[in-house]
Amino acid sequence: MSASLYAGLDSSTQGLTAVVVRVEGRRREVVWRDTVSYDRDLPSYGTRHGVLAHRDPRVVHAPPLMWVEALDQMMARMAAGLGPERSRLAMIGGSAQQHGSVYLNASGLARLAAPDAASPIAAQLEPGFSRHTSPVWMDASTSEDCAEIERALGGPRAAAALTGSRIYERFTGPQIRRFWRTEPDAYDATARVHLVSSFLASLLAGRDAPIEPGDGAGMSLMDLSAGAWSASAVAATAPGLATKLPATAPSATVIGPLSRYWVDRYAFTPDTRVLEWTGDNPASLIGTGLVGEGRVAISLGTSDTIFGAMDAPRVSPDGTGHVFGSPAGAFMGISVFRNGSLARERVRDMFGLDWDGFSRVLRSSPPGNRGGVVLPWFEPEITPVVVRSGWRHRQIDTRDPAAVIRGVVEGQMLAMARHSRWMGVAIEEIRATGGGSANRELLHVMADVFNARVERFDVTNSAALGAALRAMQADTGAAWDDVLPGFVEPIVGGTVEPNPAAADVYARLALEAEAFERAELAHAEQ
Numbered sequence: 265m266s267a268s269l270y271a272g273l274d275s276s277t278q279g280l281t282a283v284v285v286r287v288e289g290r291r292r293e294v295v296w297r298d299t300v301s302y303d304r305d306l307p308s309y310g311t312r313h314g315v316l317a318h319r320d321p322r323v324v325h326a327p328p329l330m331w332v333e334a335l336d337q338m339m340a341r342m343a344a345g346l347g348p349e350r351s352r353l354a355m356i357g358g359s360a361q362q363h364g365s366v367y368l369n370a371s372g373l374a375r376l377a378a379p380d381a382a383s384p385i386a387a388q389l390e391p392g393f394s395r396h397t398s399p400v401w402m403d404a405s406t407s408e409d410c411a412e413i414e415r416a417l418g419g420p421r422a423a424a425a426l427t428g429s430r431i432y433e434r435f436t437g438p439q440i441r442r443f444w445r446t447e448p449d450a451y452d453a454t455a456r457v458h459l460v461s462s463f464l465a466s467l468l469a470g471r472d473a474p475i476e477p478g479d480g481a482g483m484s485l486m487d488l489s490a491g492a493w494s495a496s497a498v499a500a501t502a503p504g505l506a507t508k509l510p511a512t513a514p515s516a517t518v519i520g521p522l523s524r525y526w527v528d529r530y531a532f533t534p535d536t537r538v539l540e541w542t543g544d545n546p547a548s549l550i551g552t553g554l555v556g557e558g559r560v561a562i563s564l565g566t567s568d569t570i571f572g573a574m575d576a577p578r579v580s581p582d583g584t585g586h587v588f589g590s591p592a593g594a595f596m597g598i599s600v601f602r603n604g605s606l607a608r609e610r611v612r613d614m615f616g617l618d619w620d621g622f623s624r625v626l627r628s629s630p631p632g633n634r635g636g637v638v639l640p641w642f643e644p645e646i647t648p649v650v651v652r653s654g655w656r657h658r659q660i661d662t663r664d665p666a667a668v669i670r671g672v673v674e675g676q677m678l679a680m681a682r683h684s685r686w687m688g689v690a691i692e693e694i695r696a697t698g699g700g701s702a703n704r705e706l707l708h709v710m711a712d713v714f715n716a717r718v719e720r721f722d723v724t725n726s727a728a729l730g731a732a733l734r735a736m737q738a739d740t741g742a743a744w745d746d747v748l749p750g751f752v753e754p755i756v757g758g759t760v761e762p763n764p765a766a767a768d769v770y771a772r773l774a775l776e777a778e779a780f781e782r783a784e785l786a787h788a789e790q
């Protein structure tokens with residue numbers, strides 16, 4: 265049996281990661297991986313942590329051209345890294361940060377199709393944008409637009425029943441509405457609004473790619489159960505939008521062969537096909553092996569997320585969390601926390617520590633933080649919605665690194681436990697992924713707060729791995745249970761069991777943290 269290679273790319277907030285897997289019968293291995301960091305490798309765009317500074321902290325954009333250039337760099341590196349083996353590359357899949365949108369004018373749409381392999385794709389595409397910066401998932405500037413769309417759809421519950429979520433600031437629909445309201449001429453000049461995922465897939469395939477319903481569910485424009493645009497949500501968002509959206513297409517849709525640009529420029533083979541891209545969270549669902557209901561994963565990344573597969577779209581009654589589509593069919597439930605790794609980094613830096621020092625402080629301080637609680641809302645928070653940022657604390661000596669660092673980590677884990685109850689999953693095992701999952705001390709707090717066993721997975725970028733496995737599945741037509749073994753395996757010796765005494769402490773602290781959060785939210789509304 266001859267070997268096949270599958271590539272998965274993940275365009276995340278801070279960089280573009282690729283994972284290439286090789287499959288030869290039962291022999292399976294990750295053969296190549298690499299990351300292009302936006303701040304480090306593409307400094308001319310002036311991003312910090314992959315986004316652009318703005319005088320209004322609620323506005324968070326990134327340059328779409330930077331994503332194009334990162335893709336070009338990555339494909340050059342991949343061609344060199346795989347060498348002659350790239351002739352075996354059967355399919356490329358991908359995922360991207362969710363909700364972010366890319367706005368092309370008519371020339372941009374045409375330019376997608378036929379870039380000239382003799383010069384870099386970014387320069388050829390540059391005149392094709394009707395909006396030069398793209399709002400991303402960290403943007404919280406659209407409260408007014410959310411309220412208007414929600415009202416038109418009959419309120420938050422009706423909006424959630426239709427689309428899977430109430431209307432959130434970072435979702436693509438309200439972002440499009442704000443663009444139409446504030447820059448109507450540029451909106452009129454827009455021929456196509458892509459998600460980051462469908463935009464990058466379009467570049468690989470050299471044609472206008474469809475939107476995958478798992479990722480499309482993060483737009484507030486899709487009828488979740490149908491996996492297709494909702495006429496009422498589209499009409500409630502902006503005039504003329506229906507013609508500016510790409511088509512939606514089921515998750516395993518192969519868009520076509522790799523475009524001539526990549527074949528001619530980097531000697532990839534024209535037989536390599538491109539799979540529709542999805543969002544990073546739906547891809548992570550696959551990359552952590554959650555193809556059936558019952559377990560959850562926690563990803564500790566720029567955003568912290570807790571998610572799991574769902575057989576039916578049970579939306580949360582209080583509007584917390586979202587239901588997206590799953591690339592394995594059915595659905596996924598997810599709660600997203602904006603103050604993830606950057607909040608941890610912030611308190612680490614507050615005391616001039618490195619990650620070892622951060623872990624030491626966690627190890628040497630008592631679970632429960634002597635009753636101290638932190639709500640780590642350094643930046644506007646998504647879950648629960650907090651637009652005016654500022655961290656809140658109770659019984660914390662803010663000069664004490666142990667109290668502050670433990671307070672933030674416990675505050676994050678307690679919030680994830682509290683705001684995932686709506687999914688209705690009895691959590692006995694958590695699959696930890698994302699960069700932060702390499703830190704064992706964080707996993708101890710996670711295991712104790714959830715009173716559940718935590719398993720670590722080898723490839724910290726579960727989204728890129730999930731994207732590669734989606735490509736393998738689409739190419740071979742294999743059942744998911746046959747795709748995962750050999751790739752999605754817990755690290756031997758990486759299991760963290762809960763400590764019953766600490767779990768008791770957290771069961772009590774959870775009630776206090778919940779009451780503190782309720783009081784702070786009520787205070788913020790006054």
Ligand code: XUL
Pocket residue numbers: 276277360361362363401434482543544545567569600
């Ligand atoms: C999901 C979300 C984030 C981004 C991060 O709703 O906003 O997890 O997908 O890339």
